[in-house]
Amino acid sequence: MRGWLRETAGGLPATYWYLWTGLLINRVGAFAMLFLSLYLTGSRGASEGLAGLVVGAYGAGGAVGVLLGGVLADGWGRRATLVWSHLAAAIGMLVLAFANDLATIAVLAALIGVMHSMPGPAFVAAIIDVVPEERRSRAFNLQFWAFNLGMAAASFLAGLLAETSFLALFLVDAGATLATTVLIAWKVPETLRRTTGRRATRTPGNAGAGTARRPGLVTALTDRTFMVFVGLTFVLAVLTTQTSTIMPLAMRADGLSATSYGIVVALGGGLIVLGQLFVPRLIDGYRKHLVLSASTALLALGFGALALADHLPVYLAASVVWTVGSMLAAPPNAEINAELAPAVLRARYQSVFYLTFPAAAFVAPALGGVSLQHLGDWHWVIVGGLGLAAALGHLLAGPPRERRVAVLRTAAPPASSAIVSTAGAASD
Template sequence: MTSITATTGSGTGRTVRVVINKEAALPATYWYLWTGLLINRLGGFAVLFLSLYLTAQRGASPALAGLIAGAYGIGGVGGTLLGGVLTDRWGRRPTLLAAHFGAAALLVALALTTSLPVIAGLTLLLGVVHAAPQPAFVAAIIDVVPPELRSRAFNLQFWAFNLGLAGASLLAGLLASWSYSGMFLLDAGSTLVTALLLLWKVRETRRPARAPMAKGLSVPLTDRIFLVFVGLTLLQALLYSQTNTIIPLAIAADGLDPRVYGLVTALSGTMIAVGQLLVPRLIDGRRKDRVLAAALAVMAAGFALVTWADGAVLYLVAAAVWTVGSMLAAPPNAEINSELAPAELRGRYQAVFFLTFPAASFLAPALGGAGLQAFGAGHWLIVAGVGLAGAVLHLVAGPARERRVIGTGGGGRHPSP
């Protein structure tokens, strides 16, 4: 809790004390959104085993299974953009409800379908409706949470996302050995529970636009300050995507047991589950560009350690370091995104921001695989260099972002042409 004391009135000696309580409770609507996100992630186990389901149960070749699974990713890109536009035009609540009810229906259809072409089409549509709620979730959180509490809100959101993902991974392994069709049906059930919770407890949070809205994505795609921030977020996503694409290859190249990679991912997930709630105490009150610069520098140090890793211990140390960096980066990334977006275009700004993650999931294995083949262990020094460059660029770009936020009261605005 902090207080500001000021004297007002000419010669009156009146003193006004303003108290800002950083431990104030988050709004109830936020917690319903948070609970819906957690349930949704916990239930999101079917897609994790999609490729195995296609090969083991539907007779697809590995190549065909990869193409069908890739359709999910393509749908995700389209769904992210569609969700952003609908979030601003329809509203947060209608977008969330349409996406969740649609996803539940598609998961039931996947459980009952045996035709591979139909499964491919359903998988593409599932990618759309799974990605569409992301901009709406975040836009609704920004709508209902005051700026001084957003760091804590986004930190808890990141924690719930990772906790749900860890739980889904555990459940997927258990359910896949029981029944793939049952796995899809249980996923549909958890999605339906989320939809009903949102229908029951969450009202529309979007405020009426003060001026006619721009069409399409023209405003965020011409907002230079925002696009610089998105580009730096892409660099961070490229770094973190190494952990599930190229790190497994490096571990295998060192002749280590695949269980080492399992330990690495388990350590990272455990650190986030245990430590993420402590992050706000470390970063509150600090300039966000400096926090992000420090986060990227820490991530760079973690990947640099992989250069010398040849056993499980050093891989685990490296994982601990890069995980700390990613934990520090999550809240300020979300806060900056919320501050730069005009209120009436929050969904579209979120959509463009979220595109960095599918882009990184494509670029990281493509560039990382070539880098590892060409440079061997030296690849990790290049990755570390990218992280350090991102840290410097955050410090360079930060002042312009801060001036923009201060000039608009933290609510975003249409950028000047």
């Protein structure tokens, strides 16, 4: 067992482990927004529909933040983007802790959404910068494991804490974010390499393949193969976002407490902590689109089963199903994203990919709150059907995407060209 752990976790650079540790610390404390809908309806008197819109403002802010974070990480730098976005998020959470007016809370939620989403592209771009390609699957798997290790501890503790003090949720969140800021500023060097030249990027496999394009978000947004993958990931994000936005409202409607919600979320995180390290061996040798199709189908079945859930054991059983789906999806999703991104646009491609999560954080509660209020359990039937449609989409989109990746590898420039220019690099 000890040798297997060394094989799983070894061979990764020190900078990666500082990034990994920062993510873990942040996740242990980053539970306040999980309980925002309960806070709004329980402490601020908001309706389910209004609470969904306010939580949706957080997602809308995240959509802006993830694109801004990608542009800044490619131009300003990975380290600077990580440090200042975390610091601003900590300050915003402190202000939110003492806000009373719903309109003020909505504005703060949107601003915090911006700051919470900005680090995502920089984190992943920095990991790709420092981790060799043959070890990235391991690195991404461990990153997903750290995220859920923190969330498992945070969700259980927050479920208990929310029964007595929502204020403490926001304060602990701010403290953990500040601790991450200090660690990155102290230990993580800048990983973005620069030169004085300016390069265009090519996108083999699309219409106009081989034609130079100005490096920027437009390149990613007009990359058809990549955007199909992003669209399918958006559906996955809508499914997983149900856990933090709509499921707590459904559980409360079934007479279950915030502690019960914390137990369900903690179970999922605990399963990932125990099992995620085994996932690479489980899926090794299978084509990525087949793994993604199977994982999305499991997510669909898990959330669809909530149409029949009235008691905690059913929620826990459904959580096991969708958690296994999430575990299987994490490594191939990250690998495909890295494979499709040109080196000079690494963070921008990451930002477009990560846009799916704040976009889902807006769409899921904004529509889901109304859907749950008016359709009841049929909401979960619709969510399950959407997931099964995405599972079919992965089966259809996988083979052409594999051909595109093969072309990109053949046409890949030498390592020396994977350098981002200083002149105009942040112009988008």
